[in-house]
Amino acid sequence: MTPIQQQTFHAASSGQDVLGRARTGTGKTLAFLLPALESALRMGRVPGPPLSPHYLIRNNENVDGIYDESSQQKSITRGGIAILIISPTRELAMQIHHQAQMITSSHTNSNSSYDSSFNERQKHKYPMISQVMYGGTSRNSDITKLETNMPFILVATPGRLIDHMQSTTLRLPGGQSIPFRELIQNVSVWVLDEADRCLDMGFRKDMEYILDHKPKEGAPPSSDAVRRHAASAAAELPPAALAAQTLLFSATLPDSLRSIMASHMRPRYLTVDCIQDADTNPASHAHSNVEQRYVTLPPPSSLDIDIDNNDDDHHLNQGHYISSLVSILEDIIHHQNPTDYKIIVFFPTTSTCQFFSHIFNTIYRIPVLEIHSKKSQSNRTIMSTKFRKFSKGILFTTDVSARGVDYPNVTHVIQYGGGAEDKETYLHRLGRTGRAGKAGCGLLVCTGVHEERSFVKRVLKGLEVQHDGRIQALLLNNNNHDGEELLSSEELDTSSSSIQKTKKNRVEINNARLQKIRFGIGMRTNVVLEKMANDAYRSLLGYKIAKMENLGLRSKNEVVEHVNSLAMQMGYLPGKMPTIGPKIIQALGLNGVRGLNVGKEYHLQNKDGGADGRGHSGGRSGERRSGKNGGDRVGQRDDTNLWSKGGGLQRHVWKHRGKEQSGGGGSDRRSNFQQFDDYRWSNFSQ
Numbered sequence: 001m002t003p004i005q006q007q008t009f010h011a012a013s014s015g016q017d018v019l020g021r022a023r024t025g026t027g028k029t030l031a032f033l034l035p036a037l038e039s040a041l042r043m044g045r046v047p048g049p050p051l052s053p054h055y056l057i058r059n060n061e062n063v064d065g066i067y068d069e070s071s072q073q074k075s076i077t078r079g080g081i082a083i084l085i086i087s088p089t090r091e092l093a094m095q096i097h098h099q100a101q102m103i104t105s106s107h108t109n110s111n112s113s114y115d116s117s118f119n120e121r122q123k124h125k126y127p128m129i130s131q132v133m134y135g136g137t138s139r140n141s142d143i144t145k146l147e148t149n150m151p152f153i154l155v156a157t158p159g160r161l162i163d164h165m166q167s168t169t170l171r172l173p174g175g176q177s178i179p180f181r182e183l184i185q186n187v188s189v190w191v192l193d194e195a196d197r198c199l200d201m202g203f204r205k206d207m208e209y210i211l212d213h214k215p216k217e218g219a220p221p222s223s224d225a226v227r228r229h230a231a232s233a234a235a236e237l238p239p240a241a242l243a244a245q246t247l248l249f250s251a252t253l254p255d256s257l258r259s260i261m262a263s264h265m266r267p268r269y270l271t272v273d274c275i276q277d278a279d280t281n282p283a284s285h286a287h288s289n290v291e292q293r294y295v296t297l298p299p300p301s302s303l304d305i306d307i308d309n310n311d312d313d314h315h316l317n318q319g320h321y322i323s324s325l326v327s328i329l330e331d332i333i334h335h336q337n338p339t340d341y342k343i344i345v346f347f348p349t350t351s352t353c354q355f356f357s358h359i360f361n362t363i364y365r366i367p368v369l370e371i372h373s374k375k376s377q378s379n380r381t382i383m384s385t386k387f388r389k390f391s392k393g394i395l396f397t398t399d400v401s402a403r404g405v406d407y408p409n410v411t412h413v414i415q416y417g418g419g420a421e422d423k424e425t426y427l428h429r430l431g432r433t434g435r436a437g438k439a440g441c442g443l444l445v446c447t448g449v450h451e452e453r454s455f456v457k458r459v460l461k462g463l464e465v466q467h468d469g470r471i472q473a474l475l476l477n478n479n480n481h482d483g484e485e486l487l488s489s490e491e492l493d494t495s496s497s498s499i500q501k502t503k504k505n506r507v508e509i510n511n512a513r514l515q516k517i518r519f520g521i522g523m524r525t526n527v528v529l530e531k532m533a534n535d536a537y538r539s540l541l542g543y544k545i546a547k548m549e550n551l552g553l554r555s556k557n558e559v560v561e562h563v564n565s566l567a568m569q570m571g572y573l574p575g576k577m578p579t580i581g582p583k584i585i586q587a588l589g590l591n592g593v594r595g596l597n598v599g600k601e602y603h604l605q606n607k608d609g610g611a612d613g614r615g616h617s618g619g620r621s622g623e624r625r626s627g628k629n630g631g632d633r634v635g636q637r638d639d640t641n642l643w644s645k646g647g648g649l650q651r652h653v654w655k656h657r658g659k660e661q662s663g664g665g666g667s668d669r670r671s672n673f674q675q676f677d678d679y680r681w682s683n684f685s686q
């Protein structure tokens with residue numbers, strides 16, 4: 001047993017309220033699941049529907065049981081949901097449910113040790129089962145399951161739970177109708193996993209509504225056997241101990257929430273803290289077997305792209321915001337962990353996650369899985385199952401995966417530009433690696449020195465987060481368009497001409513891909529990409545404003561300047577940021593802030609109408625495809641976009657490519673792209 005399990009099992013299975021804190025990945029799920037089951041059985045709960053007509057909620061004088069007509073005896077066999085487990089995220093709810101299923105499927109369902117009068121008919125008729133419900137799935141399917149197979153354990157996210165509590169009435173076998181809310185009022189063991197998240201501001205109102213239904217006076221077991229058990233196991237408890245039991249677990253318990261948590265527990269609850277010194281010594285909060293590193297994105301050396309300026313020496317925006325992640329992932333995969341890598345990359349917002357996923361999957365051809373709230377629930381479930389099963393792979397995600405989710409053997413967690421939430425979020429994300437005693441690595445990537453100064457040095461103060469000089473050097477070297485420095489020292493030590501050629505190709509291709517992104521977004525030639533970039537820009541703006549203190553941004557002007565800089569690295573042209581509607585400006589308190597493109601939000605269906613005055617015509621895409629200079633030269637359909645605009649940029653790029661061609665020593669541009677894609681796919685595929 002793990003320490004948290006050792007220290008909570010007895011008390012929790014005896015019916016005592018427990019508040020448990022232990023590091024991520026140390027077995028908290030079993031620490032509440034097994035005792036919850038034990039405790040519920042001790043309270044006399046049995047599987048099956050709450051039998052009518054003496055359903056205890058409706059019949060107060062019969063509050064401790066139901067009348068089982070078939071056996072003609074008063075029994076303590078209380079059907080209905082015995083255990084309710086609340087999880088802040090869908091993926092975590094699913095995971096807990098799967099563990100509960102494993103436990104209940106092997107349960108003999110023989111609780112005769114608790115009550116010799118246990119009803120034989122019921123014992124065989126109703127298996128002990130777990131049900132999960134969360135948003136994004138069919139409500140009706142939840143109801144059908146509840147009606148046909150009443151669960152002993154219900155795992156739910158707060159939103160869906162409230163939804164049913166407010167509107168669902170079940171028709172149970174035998175024709176009896178019971179409001180779902182009453183089943184919840186009859187739950188014996190209440191579990192809040194990731195308790196601090198459940199009770200923080202985001203969920204608090206919902207949780208208060210739900211917890212208001214927790215029985216203040218529980219249902220005391222009526223049989224002698226149960227009384228005996230309860231008395232021996234919980235001899236120290238006050239009479240109120242027979243009310244519903246509450247188990248709260250998390251890896252983090254911020255001071256600000258402790259009194260709120262305490263208010264939901266019975267007075268003599270047990271606190272089990274496996275990281276007691278974390279309050280005075282923050283370093284102990286993280287596992288010693290997880291290496292914590294950080295780097296900071298280099299500032300872009302030049303952000304001005306003048307599409308009308310045919311200037312050979314004109315530098316294009318270096319795009320570190322995108323290319324740095326490519327470099328980091330390549331470095332991990334090829335040089336640190338070529339055969340055995342499983343990497344999770346956290347993004348600060350759903351839209352940035354979507355944007356980066358699209359770029360990696362379609363432009364860089366680095367296959368990544370994607371889990372965030374804009375994906376359908378069925379897709380999220382498929383991706384989550386895949387990533388769990390894969391022996392190696394990359395997952396791009398958001399904080400929907402930050403807490404509790406147990407993907408086996410994750411080697412690296414990257415927090416990409418937005419460890420800015422708070423220390424708790426940082427720790428929970430980091431906790432997706434180094435689980436169950438395994439080793440792991442965490443890399444926090446700051447998007448600027450302000451973030452490094454404020455978030456790493458101040459918010460994470462005390463945690464052992466070290467600067468990673470090697471990866472930092474790698475990112476700085478990406479500045480160089482000759483690109484020699486993109487390569488590992490091992491490669492640089494080799495003078496083989498084939499390696500030199502590969503180097504050149506890689507750099508060229510990398511640059512070409514950045515160009516492709518820039519033109520797709522900046523010149524609005526790729527509708528899908530542009531929409532994602534627009535969304536990412538707006539979401540970053542909102543996020544960074546909400547977190548500006550942690551990020552070290554001192555004013556809203558600074559926020560806008562910073563987000564605009566990232567946007568230009570994403571491919572936007574200077575002064576051509578996505579439009580932000582007046583309502584959003586108002587909501588974000590950005591009135592009068594410089595650098596914003598205030599106006600009607602740009603909708604892509606209006607694209608050809610030139611909503612932003614750039615005068616794009618409806619015929620352009622056709623021109624692009626048939627353009628004389630198009631795919632013939634570049635050999636890639638999408639790259640024909642580069643050639644349609646005319647003017648300086650076209651010529652500039654052409655010259656740039658001309659150099660590449662001669663330098664790369666090949667006239668077949670397509671084959672270089674293709675070779676590189678093959679190389680990527682073979683090296684990155686799972």
Ligand SMILES: Nc1ncnc2c1ncn2[C@@H]1O[C@H](COP(=O)(O)OP(=O)(O)OP(=O)(O)O)[C@@H](O)[C@H]1O
Nearest residue numbers: 001002023024025026027028029030251404406436
């Ligand atoms: N007693 C045990 N011995 C060995 N492995 C265990 C034990 N208990 C749990 N595990 C395994 O440890 C892993 C982490 O467990 P779990 O997901 O419950 O961690 P957690 O503490 O809830 O993490 P988090 O704080 O991230 O939610 C799981 O794969 C689980 O199967």
